[in-house]
Amino acid sequence: MRSSIPADSEEPTSMGCPVCNRKIETGPACRHCGWALETPWWFADEPEAEQRRFDERLARARRAFDAVAMARVSPIEGRWSRCIRGGAPDEREWAQAVRAARPAQRPADVAPQEALSDALADLGGEDGLTVIEVGGQGIAVFAVSPDRQGALRGGPAGAPAPWTELLPMLAAAPEERSFQLAGGLAGFDHDRLWAALETAVLEIAGTLPEGPTVVLCGVPGWPVPERAVELLRLNRTGAQVVRGALPEIGGLLDELIAAGPLRQAYELVLAVVDPESRRIGLRSRPLFSAGARTGDEASLTVYCAPSDADGTVFAVVTWKGNREPRPLSVSSVKLPPGPHQVRAVLEAAGRIRFLEPAGLSPDPRSWATLVGLVPERYDPPAPAVDLICAVELAGDRDDVEARLRLLRGLVKLLDGEAAEPGRLRIALLGYGAHAFDSRLGEGKVVRGAWLAPPAEVLGSISRLRYAGPGYPAAAPVEDMLVQVAGRWRPADGRKAVLLTVGGRSPHPAEAGEHAVHPCPHGHDWDRLLGRLERAGLARVAVVDRPQGGAQNVWPRLGDTALHGLADADPRQLGIDIGVLAPRDSRLPFPLPTKTRYADEP
Amino acid sequence: MNHDDRTMRRIGLWGAPTSGKTSFLAALNIAVTQSSEEWTIFGVDDPSVDFLVDSTTTLTHERRFPPATEALSELSWILMSETEVEIGTRRRKETKKIPLELHLDVLDAPGRVFGHKPKTDAHQSQLEGLGFDDEDEGMDGAGGGSELDEEKLIDNLADCDGIVYLFDPIREREKGDAFQYFQRTLALLAKRSLEGRRLINGRLPHHFAVCITKFDEPRVYQTAKARGYITFDPDDKHMFPKVHPDNAENLFEDLCQVASAREAALVHGSIKRYFRPERVRYFATSAVGFYLAPRTVRFRASDYQNVVPDGGEGYRIRGDIHPINVLEPLLWLGRQLSSETGR
Ligand SMILES: Nc1nc2c(ncn2[C@@H]2O[C@H](COP(=O)(O)OP(=O)(O)O)[C@@H](O)[C@H]2O)c(=O)[nH]1
Ligand SMILES: [Mg+2]
Numbered sequence: 026m027r028s029s030i031p032a033d034s035e036e037p038t039s040m041g042c043p044v045c046n047r048k049i050e051t052g053p054a055c056r057h058c059g060w061a062l063e064t065p066w067w068f069a070d071e072p073e074a075e076q077r078r079f080d081e082r083l084a085r086a087r088r089a090f091d092a093v094a095m096a097r098v099s100p101i102e103g104r105w106s107r108c109i110r111g112g113a114p115d116e117r118e119w120a121q122a123v124r125a126a127r128p129a130q131r132p133a134d135v136a137p138q139e140a141l142s143d144a145l146a147d148l149g150g151e152d153g154l155t156v157i158e159v160g161g162q163g164i165a166v167f168a169v170s171p172d173r174q175g176a177l178r179g180g181p182a183g184a185p186a187p188w189t190e191l192l193p194m195l196a197a198a199p200e201e202r203s204f205q206l207a208g209g210l211a212g213f214d215h216d217r218l219w220a221a222l223e224t225a226v227l228e229i230a231g232t233l234p235e236g237p238t239v240v241l242c243g244v245p246g247w248p249v250p251e252r253a254v255e256l257l258r259l260n261r262t263g264a265q266v267v268r269g270a271l272p273e274i275g276g277l278l279d280e281l282i283a284a285g286p287l288r289q290a291y292e293l294v295l296a297v298v299d300p301e302s303r304r305i306g307l308r309s310r311p312l313f314s315a316g317a318r319t320g321d322e323a324s325l326t327v328y329c330a331p332s333d334a335d336g337t338v339f340a341v342v343t344w345k346g347n348r349e350p351r352p353l354s355v356s357s358v359k360l361p362p363g364p365h366q367v368r369a370v371l372e373a374a375g376r377i378r379f380l381e382p383a384g385l386s387p388d389p390r391s392w393a394t395l396v397g398l399v400p401e402r403y404d405p406p407a408p409a410v411d412l413i414c415a416v417e418l419a420g421d422r423d424d425v426e427a428r429l430r431l432l433r434g435l436v437k438l439l440d441g442e443a444a445e446p447g448r449l450r451i452a453l454l455g456y457g458a459h460a461f462d463s464r465l466g467e468g469k470v471v472r473g474a475w476l477a478p479p480a481e482v483l484g485s486i487s488r489l490r491y492a493g494p495g496y497p498a499a500a501p502v503e504d505m506l507v508q509v510a511g512r513w514r515p516a517d518g519r520k521a522v523l524l525t526v527g528g529r530s531p532h533p534a535e536a537g538e539h540a541v542h543p544c545p546h547g548h549d550w551d552r553l554l555g556r557l558e559r560a561g562l563a564r565v566a567v568v569d570r571p572q573g574g575a576q577n578v579w580p581r582l583g584d585t586a587l588h589g590l591a592d593a594d595p596r597q598l599g600i601d602i603g604v605l606a607p608r609d610s611r612l613p614f615p616l617p618t619k620t621r622y623a624d625e626p
Numbered sequence: 627m628n629h630d631d632r633t634m635r636r637i638g639l640w641g642a643p644t645s646g647k648t649s650f651l652a653a654l655n656i657a658v659t660q661s662s663e664e665w666t667i668f669g670v671d672d673p674s675v676d677f678l679v680d681s682t683t684t685l686t687h688e689r690r691f692p693p694a695t696e697a698l699s700e701l702s703w704i705l706m707s708e709t710e711v712e713i714g715t716r717r718r719k720e721t722k723k724i725p726l727e728l729h730l731d732v733l734d735a736p737g738r739v740f741g742h743k744p745k746t747d748a749h750q751s752q753l754e755g756l757g758f759d760d761e762d763e764g765m766d767g768a769g770g771g772s773e774l775d776e777e778k779l780i781d782n783l784a785d786c787d788g789i790v791y792l793f794d795p796i797r798e799r800e801k802g803d804a805f806q807y808f809q810r811t812l813a814l815l816a817k818r819s820l821e822g823r824r825l826i827n828g829r830l831p832h833h834f835a836v837c838i839t840k841f842d843e844p845r846v847y848q849t850a851k852a853r854g855y856i857t858f859d860p861d862d863k864h865m866f867p868k869v870h871p872d873n874a875e876n877l878f879e880d881l882c883q884v885a886s887a888r889e890a891a892l893v894h895g896s897i898k899r900y901f902r903p904e905r906v907r908y909f910a911t912s913a914v915g916f917y918l919a920p921r922t923v924r925f926r927a928s929d930y931q932n933v934v935p936d937g938g939e940g941y942r943i944r945g946d947i948h949p950i951n952v953l954e955p956l957l958w959l960g961r962q963l964s965s966e967t968g969r
Contacts, residue, residue: 419937461934462689463920463945494937535928540844543929545919 044086046211058090084111085118087211092122094208097247098200100126108204110211126207128246128268137241140267142281144239145169145177148288155182155233157257157264158274159250160243161203163187164229167274169282173351175289175343176375179278182233191225192249194218206249219252226256238264243271283373287317291353291377293325293367294340296399296614303402307614309342309350313371322380324368327615330403331362331442331606338388338395338613339367341377352392353377356385357613362606363445364618398613403606409519410604411476412439412451413562415505417527419458419495424569426491427590428526431567433486434595435524439604440479449604450476452512453485456505457492459532459545467545470501471508495529498541502531502578503550510553513562521562522602525582526590528569554581565601567593634704635963636785637956640733641792642807643694646839646913647732650792651703652681652692653913653949654956658705661953666706674701685914689943703730705956711965726960733782733789780814784822788833788959792911793893795838795881796845808893812900829902833962835955836897838878841869841912842932842950850877850910851927865924866916866948871958874908905962909955915948 042049045058054061060083088111095103096119103109104119114122135143144154153170156179165185172178188195188202194213196202201209210218238261242254245268258264292309299306312323329337336359342350354377368381379385388395414436416428432453439449453473460467474485502525509523532542534549544550558564558581566583569590579587586601588594599605606612641647655678658665669675681692695701705728710721783789812830819825840846847867850856855873858865869877875894882891897906916925917932936942 458937461944462942463917464689466920497935497937536844536930538844538848540931542931542934545929547928 041214043083044090044211046213047215058086060086087111088114089118089122090211091204091209092119093125094204094210096122096126097207097244098203106200106204108201108209126246135267137267137269137271138277138281140239140265141241141277142285144237144265145281145285148177148237153234153236154179155236155238155261156241156274156278157229157233157238158185158241158243158271159253159257160241160271161188161206161247161250163189163191164226164253165274166229166233167278168234169278171288172375175351176353177282177285177288179275179282181275186225186229188249191253192218192221194221206244207247208249210248218249222249222252223256226253227260230257230260233261240264240266241271241274242266242268245269284319285374287313287315287371287374289343290314291317291341291343291371292350293327294338294342294350294614295327295617296330296403296612297617298403303404305399305401305403305612307350307396307399309344310617312341312367312369312377317371319371319373321371322368323371324366324381326364326366326618328364328618329360329362329615330612332359332613333398333611334359335388335390335613336360337615339379339382339385340388340392340395340614341369355388355390355392355395357388358382358384358386362442365615367615395613398611400611403612403616409447410449410602411513411516411519411521412449412602412604413454413476413509413513413521413523414451414482415454415456415502415509415523415525415527416489417457417500417502417525417529418455418489418492419500420528420569421494422491424528424590428567428569429486429489431526431590431593431595431598433483435598436479436482436486438595439599439602440483442599442605446478449479451479451482452476453482453489454505454508455489455492456501456527458495459501459504459542461496461542461545470504473508475512496532496542498529499532500527500529501544501548502527502529502582503534503544503548503553504546506531506550506553506557507546507548509562510556513557513560515560515562520603522565522585523557523562523582524565524567524598524602526567526593528590530572530578550578554578558584563603565598567598634727634729635787635960636729636731637788637790637959638731638733638782638786639790639792640783641837641839642794645792645794646837647792648681648692648695648698649685649913650790650837650839650911650952651678651698651732652685653947653952655682656686656947657949657952660949664707665953667703670702670704673697674703677701678703685943685947691941691943698732701732704728705730705960707957707960709957709961709964711961724964726957726964728788728956728960728963730956731782731786733779733786776811776814779811780818783811783815783832784818784824786832787963788835790835790837790955790959792837792839793878794840795878796840796843809896812896816900826902830900831905832901833905833959834897834901834907835959836874836878836906836908837911837951837955838869838874838881838908839911839913841910842914842916842930844931846877846881846910847916847930849880853877853880855910863923864918864948866950867925867927868950869910871907871909871954874910877910878908907955907958909951909958911949911951911955913947913949913952914943915950917945918948919945 040049041047042055042058042060044060045055047055047057049062050056052062088109091109092114095106095109100123105113141156148154151171153168156167156169158165158167163186166182167179168182169177169179188206189197195205240254240257242250244250254266258266290311291313293312294307294309296305297308310325312325313321336357338355338357340355341353343353344350353375356379360382366381367379369377369379372378414432416432418425436451452475454471455473456471459470513521515521531550532544533539534543534547536543564582564584565586566579567588567590568579568583571589572579596605600607639647639650655667658667667678669678677695684690684692707726708723709726710723713720713722816825816830819830824831838846850869853876855869855877856867857870859868879894882894914932916930918925919929932944933941934944
């Protein structure tokens with residue numbers, strides 16, 4: 026027994042029960058341990074024998090009282106503890122003590138794991154959970170709260186408070202202190218002990234945030250911890266008390282959080298295009314809905330528009346209220362334009378791993394930077410394009426070669442980047458020069474191949490032959506237009522573009538003021554082109570050198586875009602034609618599959 | 627005036643370099659064969675015969691313009707035909723068939739074109755032959771040629787009874803230096819004639835046929851068409867457009883009007899000043915004529931050009947040659963001279 030205890034019992038009015046040392050109140054027996062206080066032992070016939078019997082009874086009672094506490098600490102080894110006053114109890118006494126030490130079964134009691142998991146699941150929105158563990162070692166507090174993404178994070182709130190700090194009057198030796206905590210309190214002034222406990226517990230409680238609380242009692246029935254539990258329960262409204270053997274709580278919380286259902290949907294950020302205005306807005310589509318569990322897999326098909334060198338960004342966000350998305354994970358990868366499958370697995374709350382697309386790596390750019398990259402409008406490439414490439418084969422040899430080179434570059438590029446089968450068909454029309462020789466006849470001036478997959482067109486280009494210097498001031502553009510007008514028919518859902526790469530203007534239909542010879546077939550480029558224009562044929566042109574004059578057809582042939590041969594660039598042509606997406610509408614975020622092309626709402 | 631001692635009238639073919647003299651001569655041979663009338667042309671010597679054969683072949687078979695020939699002025703041809711001339715008094719008019727014999731020489735212009743820069747290479751000559759594309763060749767003003775050349779030209783001109791003067795309105799339009807040269811030559815010729823007492827009422831005695839060459843060129847043809855000068859010869863199965871000689875002078879004027887250098891208009895004034903009006907006549911000529919598409923008979927105004935840029939620096943001929951008003955100036959000169967003799 027501690028030496029300090031006698032000092033506690035100095036005051037006469039605080040005379041304690043000889044067994045449990047609780048304050049004696051009126052009544053025949055101690056309210057706490059049942060010791061018969063009013064046995065009139067001094068009227069005994071044989072006072073000595075009576076005294077001896079009383080002493081034995083008292084010693085038994087004390088032994089029984091202490092044994093119960095010791096049985097709580099250790100139901101087997103405890104029997105031999107030196108803490109038990111009056112020596113080791115006999116077998117019967119010990120069995121009785123063990124029975125008495127067993128905490129009353131409360132049917133409503135649930136296992137701590139279950140209780141914590143339920144409490145976590147019940148947490149709404151921004152609530153946190155306070156878990157207070159009261160055990161044989163002391164009191165430890167854990168806080169669980171949602172992070173920026175709404176994912177729960179748990180951990181100890183401050184260092185655990187050991188009993189030695191909370192109640193310094195308790196024994197320093199662990200076994201003896203456990204005995205005391207478990208009820209071996211005969212050596213203490215209870216009022217003072219409880220007062221000290223209350224102060225310590227309330228001090229802890231005072232630092233804790235409001236909100237749902239679970240108080241775990243790891244040593245059910247131990248009077249001192251139970252009293253602490255009771256103090257906490259009274260102090261924190263709605264606190265749920267759960268008793269039972271406790272595992273390591275920090276680890277348990279982590280496990281439960283990780284295994285718990287998603288509290289908030291995890292959504293993939295997509296760029297959504299308004300079909301009318303073509304304005305881009307960022308939206309998100311759920312990848313994992315609230316309630317999803319660890320190990321769940323999600324998949325979604327998106328359309329990746331052409332991106333810049335940094336690739337397409339796959340950003341998973343949560344929404345806090347309806348205000349701002351909170352990025353949970355932002356990674357990117359350079360993907361070929363086209364539809365892509367996105368597959369992700371929920372590794373844990375707050376942790377997503379993409380299975381597809383492969384090669385994603387964390388994107389270091391800030392969210393604001395990424396949002397800043399989104400163009401205001403998106404003019405998506407056309408869904409299906411029929412491209413008619415017309416190329417002038419006469420003139421300066423170097424010019425002709427440059428024209429063919431440009432076409433080859435373009436077709437290769439388009440073949441690579443617009444590879445979805447059937448999306449792009451290319452026709453090739455090479456036009457040479459009118460012979461203007463009555464002996465030779467006018468023969469064929471246009472050669473080539475009609476609409477075919479891009480890969481086949483490269484072969485056709487290589488079969489085109491230089492047609493000599495030709496007629497200086499004009500070329501049979503009109504004969505080429507005859508071919509186009511005769512072969513091409515507008516088709517629903519297919520954009521059609523005439524790309525003319527040449528140097529000279531057409532021959533006029535008739536001789537006029539100008540010295541340029543009229544087309545010997547009398548073809549009228551103006552009428553032909555007008556017809557094609559009205560039928561909706563888009564026009565892009567590359568002209569060797571800018572020119573003027575009455576027959577200057579180039580502004581009309583280059584209605585959508587007109588480039589000089591020297592600075593024509595296949596990629597820009599691809600954009601002009603509408604097969605490739607414009608540079609300034611490069612999208613850092615994927616599109617929903619529905620809006621990949623111009624005519625899909 | 628005393629031409630009785632001459633058996634043959636001398637005609638000089640004169641014109642600025644690239645005005646179309648060579649082509650005219652080459653076409654003349656074709657015109658002779660195509661003519662419904664009996665014409666004969668032959669060279670006075672072998673080189674002259676060769677020139678006709680070669681240049682005609684070049685036109686019709688190679689379909690190119692004959693190259694510039696350095697020795698053109700050394701060549702000479704004789705044209706023979708018959709013509710009807712009016713004889714008799716005012717009261718009793720008669721026509722009489724008389725033989726027509728013309729001696730045709732090319733009058734070499736002074737200057738560097740042939741004299742100082744002999745062209746041997748065919749392509750070079752072709753360059754030369756471009757006419758309106760030439761930058762700096764051709765006449766070099768009045769002092770361009772050596773005095774000896776100039777003397778020789780004046781001698782030759784003075785010797786002629788008639789002159790076929792070729793004028794390329796397009797080229798003149800672009801060069802605008804024709805007048806200086808033309809004016810000076812005529813002034814020297816007048817001076818010579820004055821010395822030889824050959825001036826008639828202060829005018830030169832020559833008959834002067836002015837040929838607007840390259841009538842088939844769009845700028846000439848379109849001007850004629852726009853001014854309403856085009857007529858058709860009902861006897862011509864091809865219905866090629868022509869400019870009636872009565873309108874040719876107007877056409878000449880018009881072409882001079884639109885010329886960028888107004889000096890060209892002064893050529894017209896000089897002709898009026900130096901020649902007697904009744905001895906001047908204008909013709910719209912073309913050595914190669916208009917294009918006739920294969921298997922077509924008639925001229926088509928929608929596609930008539932017979933000369934095509936060859937993609938290089940030169941021109942080639944697209945179809946058959948149909949010379950226009952090539953023989954006519956000579957015929958006119960022949961008649962003029964015959965009636966003069968007969969008077
Ligand atoms: N369109 C057209 N061009 C002609 C005609 N005659 C000559 N030319 C052009 O004018 C150039 C010069 O002609 P040429 O006869 O050599 O002129 P020359 O220097 O006076 O002998 C030729 O090369 C042709 O390009 C013609 O009848 N029609
Ligand atoms: Mg044509």
